[in-house]
Amino acid sequence: MSDTIAAIVTPAGEGGVGLLRISGPEALALARGLFHPAEAVVSFAPSPWRVYFGEIRDPAGGTLVDEVLLTFYKAPKSFTAEDVVEIAAHGGMYITSRILDLIVGAGARLAEPGEFTRRAFQNGRIDLSQAEAVAGVIAAQSERALMASLDQLKGRLSARLNDQYERLIAVIAQLEASIDFPEEGLKFQKSEALKNDIDGVAGEMDALIESYRQGKIISEGARVAIVGKPNAGKSSLLNALLAEDRAIVTPHPGTTRDLIEERVRIRDIHIRIIDSAGLRKHPEVIEEEGIERTRAALAGADLALMLFDASQPLDENDELLLAEAAGKKKLVVLNKCDLPERLDTAALLGRLAGEEPVRISAREQTNLGALVDAIHDRVLGGEAREPLLLTRARHREQLVDARQALSRAGDSLGQGLSEEFIALDVDAAAQCLGRILGKVYSEDLLDEIFNEFCIGK
Ligand SMILES: Nc1nc2c(ncn2[C@@H]2O[C@H](COP(=O)(O)OP(=O)(O)OP(=O)(O)O)[C@@H](O)[C@H]2O)c(=O)[nH]1
Ligand SMILES: [Mg+2]
Known part of the structure; x- marks a missing residue:
């Protein structure tokens, strides 16, 4: 009571x-x-x-x-x-x-914080993923973030996960039936059918896991770092995107020495945009620390806006940028397009295979609309193949674990290993789904989840 x-x-x-x-x-x-x-x-x-x-x-x-x-x-x-x-x-x-x-x-x-929602969960009115969605709905800062959380609150994610859960339980039941009648063993046909069932669930899990990248960006926003050599126009670009004179702009290379972080909203996504010290191969002492911070900003960014000065030939500092941003998700931006082009863009793009550059003038504010569209698309990385979006790291972790367990089960099945062995992994996967839904939970987990809530929710 x-x-x-x-x-x-x-x-x-x-x-x-x-x-x-x-x-x-x-x-x-x-x-x-x-x-x-x-x-x-x-x-x-x-x-x-x-x-x-x-x-x-x-x-x-x-x-x-x-x-x-x-x-x-x-x-x-x-x-x-x-x-x-x-x-x-x-x-x-x-x-x-x-x-x-x-x-x-x-x-x-x-x-206590979140206690009303916790009771709604413990009294069985909503499952755990729905309870978590209450926090998401309240924190939503855009239409899409709200929709993603409402989908969860209304139980669309739960329905999908419950369906997967039931399908895995059915697979376990079949495996157990074979265990009970060992003389029959797992017939080839039956083993094929089980493999299909497991693969079907695994495929859906992959799509959900993949949707987390977008879900996270939609609910929490993305970090975009403007990087380039000194004087490329990084601060000018920040100011243009913010439509205010936030950062100091001068004709002297090495003007920005520290990170400048501001929030902009690009359509329905919150972006933290970071202007940084120019990357220079042979920095002065005072610039060194700034460049270290640029590296840190680059490491933590979801997208690197690689800024090149199109009015200058490629130099060793651009080379440094190319090296530093290797392996990052990037958008190539050619600045100062109001001036005669002296950059060998064909050669540059040859080294950035597949990258579609955006040509702008930060100072004259030309083509910024196209840049904003490109940032939006690149940050989201195209339409997700899964309309439901995962927005919580906890859900993703459990699904990744479940997915791995299913891979093991599929392998064991292929190798003709014993039913008990396979059932163990399928069961582990089902347990992970159960933990998302709150079929299985510990008080510690509930404390962790509901402590994020405010009092009165
Ligand atoms: N013509 C032209 N000049 C620009 C453009 N963008 C920036 N500049 C000029 O380039 C110079 C450097 O601009 P900043 O925005 O300070 O460059 P930065 O990359 O922040 O430079 P650091 O902070 O020193 O690394 C300034 O004189 C700007 O007015 C542009 O699109 N066209
Ligand atoms: Mg600057």
Whole structure:
């Protein structure tokens, strides 16, 4: 039997409305001690899911605290699947905390971060991936991020994972049937069918795992580092993208010495864009530290904007850039296209096989639209083949483990190893799916997940 918890669920501060939530077996009894409906009744017995207007009064002395609206949600049709009372008061810090004090004084306990959602999970109203999606929905900063989390909250991801789970359980059942009747063994046909079942699930898992890259960028944003030799126009480009004079621009190479990080929004993606010190083969002492920071920024970036000065021939500093950015996901940008071209672009592109450059002038702000489109496409890396997006590292980790277990199972099957052996790996994969969905969980894991939540959620 759980106790009754309460919290202010709207953010701290002043606003039109401040909402308090009470959840647990005593929710209604507690509220009845404090709430006095406007329509005189002998004993207040609210119908569930209806809104009542009235007053909160301090039971000790009967002083008026606020005029409020009260709603009673009867279990199990409530956020937590327990009895819930919500009180909409005026949104003031003093008023809401005063009402919360009264509720606690009447016997409720202060809710911990995420505890309402945790109860919704523990009472079986939602599974664990749906509970996590609540945090994603609240944190969403764009339409796509919201859609990805709503898909999870509405159970589309759960439905898919549950389906995979059931299919793996069916495979295990077949394997066990063979274990029980060893004289028959795993007939060739049956083994082929099992292999197909396992491969089918594994293929779906691959697509989901792959979707995490996009899901993460959509929900958390991407880091884009502008890198190039001194004077290539990196700071000018940062300023052009921000549409403000953020970074100092001078004709002297070596102007920027430290990292400058700013946020821009490119369509529906949040980007942290980083301007850096120019890469120079023979830096002055004071530049060395800056170049080290450029390297660090490059290492941590999801995309390197490789900036070349098209009005100058390729030099040793450009060579350094080519070496430093090798193996990075990149977008090649040719700057200063307002000046006569002196860069041998054909030779350069020959060394950057497959890269499609964008020609701009950061100073004249030409072709920035095409650059922005290219950044967007490159960061997202094309349309995902999977419409559902994974957005949580925890889900991805479990799927990767599940996928590996299925590979082992497939190999064992191919080698004709014993059914017990194969079943063990298929079971391990199913357990991973179970951990995403919360079929299996530890209190520690729940603590970790719900501590990320705010109080009142
Ligand atoms: N003509 C022309 N000049 C540009 C363009 N972009 C930048 N410049 C000029 O190039 C010089 C260097 O520009 P910055 O933006 O400071 O270059 P940077 O890459 O940040 O240089 P460092 O910080 O020293 O590494 C300045 O005089 C700019 O006005 C451009 O598109 N066309
Ligand atoms: Mg600069």
